[in-house]
Amino acid sequence: MRQSRLIMGMPVQLEIVDPSMQENYEEIFDYFISIDDRFSTYKDESEISKINRGELAKEDYSPDMLEVFALSEETKNATNGYFDIHTPDGSIDPSGLVKGWAIQKAAEKLHVHGFTNFYIDIGGDIQTSGKDATGKDWSIGIRNPLNVANQEEVVKVIYPRGKGIATSGSYLRGTHIYNPHVPEKPDAFLSLTVIGPNVYEADRFATAAFAMGQDGVQFIAELGARGFDGFEAYAIDEQGMALYTPGFDAYTFV
Template sequence: MASCVEQVMGLPVSLDLRDPGDFSAAIEKTYAWLHDVDDRFSPFKPGSEVCRYDRGELSTRDLSGDMLEVLELCAYYERLSGGAFSARLPRCPLDPCAVVKGWAVQRAADILRAFGAETFCLNAGGDVVTSGEPEPGRPWRVGIRHPDAPGDVCAVVASRDGAVATSAAYERGEHILDGRSGRPAAGLLSVTVVAADLVTADALATAAFAMGGEGIAWAANRPGCHVFIVDEGRRVHRSPRLALA
C-alpha cells in the first residue's frame, strides 16, 4: 500500500494504491513519466517539443511518436465537436493541454498496471482514473466540486475501473474557449464525464464545455459515457445510469 502526491503539470497528482507489496519502482516510473510529459508537451516551456514544433523548428517528420499521437487525438476531437474543441485557435500558440493531461494520466495508470497494481486511484487535479475497489464491495468515491462553493461537492461518483473528468471555469477562469468563435465558452458552469478511460473523459468534458448548452446532449450521447452537468442557470443534467455514491 502507498499514498503519495507530487506537483506535476501545474497541479497536484495524487496516488492512493491499496495493493500489498512494494510498488516503489512503479510509483517512481509513473511520476517520472508525468514529469517527462510536462517537459515535452508544455506550451509554457520554450524548449518543449510542442513549442519547438509551433515555432517551426521541428517538422512533422521530426516529431516523436507521442507527439504525433497527441496531435491526432486533438484533430479527432476537433472533428467530433464540429470545431468547438481546438488545440490551435486563431492568433494563439499550439496548446494541446486539453488532450495531454488525460492522455498522460491514463498512460500513467497503464504503467502501474504493468507493474501488477490492481487497486488504485490516480487523481490529477480532479481528473481521476480508478482501478478495482478500495474495499470489497465498495467503489472509489470521486467528488465533483460545487461550482459556486469551493469547499463543497455537488455530487459523488462511484467509480470502479474507469475514469472521471471535470471541466469548469472556477479554477482558472475563462480558459476554455469555443474554437468556432475564439471566445470564452458560455452556458455551462461544470461538465463531468465518466468514461472507460481518461483520454475520452477529459477530452469530451472540455469539448462539451466549449460547446455550451448544445454540449449537454452531445456529451450524454457519446457511446459508453455518462455525464453530470451544471448549466449557468444552476440546473443539473445527469445521465440516468450515472452511478453516484
C-alpha cells in the same frame, strides 16, 4: 498510501493499494514530469513550444507528439470541430487531451506491473481501478463550483467502477477552453463532469462538451448514437442547477 506531487502546475495524486514499492510511485511521477516537459506550453524548452515557434521540423516530432496530434485530429472530427488544439492566436495547445491521455498511459503502466487496485488523479481528472484501501468502490465527489472558498466541498458522489472521470470548467486559473465557432460566447456552465470508458475518453469529450455550452450535455447523451458508448455527464450552472444525462444516476450509488 496516497502520494502527491505538484506537476504540470497542479496536484498529482497516486495511490497504489496493492503491495508496491516507492519506485513504482516514482516511475509514474517521473512519467508525468516527462509529459509535462514535452507538452507544456508554459515551458519555453518543451517540444510543443519549439513546434509553436517553428523550430522543429515535422520529421523530428517525437512519437508521443505525433500520437497526440493524431488523437487530437480524430477528436476534432468526433466533436464537430469543438475540440481543436489550434488556438485563436495560431498556436497549438493539446492540453485539453494530454492530461487524460497521460493518466491513461500511466494506468496501463501500472496494469503491466500487475497492479489492479489504484487511483490516479491529475487536477481532478481521475482514473481508478479495482477497490480502495478499505476494499470498497472508489468514490469521487464533484466539486461545488459555486463555493469558491472550499475546494473540497462536493455536491455529488460518483462510484466510477473503473471508468474515467474528468471535469471541464472555468477554472480559477482562467478559462482555458473556448468555443472555436463562437469564441466570445459566454460559458453556459461552471463545470461539466464526464464519466467515460477511461479518463482519456472522459477528458477529451469533457473539453469538447464544455466548449459547446448549453448543448454540451445533450452531446454527451447522444455520443452512443455516434458510436461512442459508455458516456455520462453532469453539468452545473451559475444558479446551482445541474443538467445531466439519464444514465448518470446509475453511478451515484454503490
